[in-house]
Amino acid sequence: MTTLQLCLVISSLLFCIGLVGALSRSHTILVLLGIELMLNAANMNFIAFWRFGASPTAATGVLFAIFSIAVAAAEAAVGLALVIAVYRHQKSVRLEEANRLKG
């Protein structure tokens, strides 16, 4: 197993932990945290391919990771604001109970 493959295996496992978390929990904040873990795993792939890929002189992987971190920060802020807005109407953060469009 090369080092690049080891990096990719670790990021795949991190992605799957996030996927299991997002699928198995019904608390909205935990689902968001699972999605954040999946985003982090994708960023790790960019850096791994930049470091060990065929043309490491191009900085594309690093730039994409930086932009991706910025967008993930925006996503977390909007997602948690949505959680607070839903909680104000439904008095609950469980996903099954958020089944009305007009609260």
Added chain:
Amino acid sequence: MNLILVLIGGLMLTAAAVAMSLRNIIHSALLLIGSWLGVSFFYLWAGAEFVAFAQVLVYVGAVSMVVLFAVLLTRRDRQDVVVAPETRTRAISALLVGGSVAGLLVSAVLGTPLATGPAETPTLTVKDLGTLLAGPQAAGLLIAGVILTVALLGAVVLAATDSGKEDAS
């Protein structure tokens, strides 16, 4: 060299797995800080220092605080941070889906002959990154700035209470 990577990966994966299985959501959020710190160690190990610092600033600093604030703002009483257990069917099906995706991804990674470049760490200074972001990638930087501004305004509008109106619930 691979031993350090295995150690970092073990720390990251253990913290993430334990965080996703705990019942107390505050403990989950605190363990995920450890997992995000592990990801930033990976970036440092790979030689992408700027991304590692960005990861520490954004995830370990900002996102974790936002998550803790959201947890504390959406609980009914002091004991409400403990989440009720999920149904067995849901947990088993999630584990099945996650396990099969993991098997698929790992076998695909191990079965693909990946072209690797030179072994030495590529040198990329912060000055190079700045030149790239101010020159060829300036449009991306501006768009990211606009997205962040719009997202922050949207988050404030969504989370703000309308004190002038009667509460609809």
